[in-house]
Amino acid sequence: MNRVDALIELDNVRKSFGDVPVLKGISMFVQKGEAVCIIGPSGSGKSTVLRCINGLIPVDDGFVRVGAHRVHEMRSEKQMRALRHQVAMVFQQYNLFPHRTALENIMMAPIQVLGHDRAEVEERARKLLKKVRLSEKADSYPGQLSGGQQQRVAIARALAMQPDVILFDEVTAALDPETVKDVLFAIRELVEEGLTCILVTHEMKFAREVSQRVCFTDRGLIVESAPPAELFDNPQDPRTREFLGQVL
């Protein structure tokens, strides 16, 4: 794979929390339009990788690039603003701001951070709500929505920033099984439309169906990275085999 063409490039990224090394040299490339899944045991550093990509946490060592942004060199939130415009993120839970309605949650950042025109943003927000099938919930507060509905609003909110990439961090892990389906459906649509996505997930079936590539992480390293059919059906590393044996 050609790393210069890649939209996202991580090279030998290291990160410790205190004395505990959490990322021990992560390298990965993601092309524009690609959907990459990250799977691996809990605590292996999956969330930390995503957080390094959008600059939520600074890396200790290594190289992180998203488009033209050299993330590892950024120090202030101000420098990060253009990056945050390009990279959106959806978290496991408590994504939405509880004091604002679904529609307001989607509209806030484009207006307050990007300075876009309110009328235009409202139109965009309503379209996105329709896209995630929640038009009728525009005026509901997050506390009035189910977990799955909240996550779909969070996806719409991420899209409202018109990002080039969306990072999904186990967005269905905290949901009731019945609502997982709708959220995965919404994500699948985005991938099919060609939006670049990095998905940390425990949904192996989903990973196999939507992604072009799956990375398996263990103890701060990417142990194995391959197209899903290869990684799931013919894992090379014993740690991958063991993990898949437990979850499949």
Added chain:
Amino acid sequence: MFGLDYSWLADPAYQQWLLTGVVNTLKLAALSSSAAILIGMLGALGLTLRIFWIDALIELFVEVFRNTPPLLQMLFAYFTLSSLGLRVTDPSTGLSVPLLSAFACAAISLSLFGGALAIEAFRSGIETMPRAIVDAARSLGYGRWARFWRIEAPIAARICLPGLTNILTNLFKTTSQASVITVPELMYYAGQIYNDTFRTLEVMILVLLIYVVLVSILTFAMARLEALMAFPGYGRGH
């Protein structure tokens, strides 16, 4: 009725005293409450910066003002601030007068006392904020200030509102202690009136009722505000 004698209430001089007292009590309460809320917000914001010496200063401030009697704080403010050379010459009379009146000293000391309590209340509201909400705000490009004013403060405010109601009612009642440093508020005039009339019980009952009414108005207003600001899933929201 019950052998109580309220004939003195017909005297316009006493009526005037009571009215002035109520107005001054309201002024003192309004001023120190607003200042306390402002101090609380700034203090809580300061604590979110996580800078060692700022944390230490705010912590010290909270400990000192929360853990000492407000009456002592007021006496302290009165005798230090008004005597420590802070004097100005009154242009109309040419006399040298203290720069800070008793009223100003009371207002300052009540503001600091209420501010210390408010910092505590707001801090707990911000600390119970789920980390994911802060991360979500950051990932949407909100800088520190915008994040605080647009997201953390409004959510924290709604969480802290019941606590704040307690603080403000307490502060309102504590204004009565300003009478000790001769601030002419309601309690001060009450003393003047019963010294004049010897109708101690009658005056106290009346003043008690006035406080009940005033504080009830305050708590009612705060309850309305709570209902207005409630959102589903937090506090009073459904």
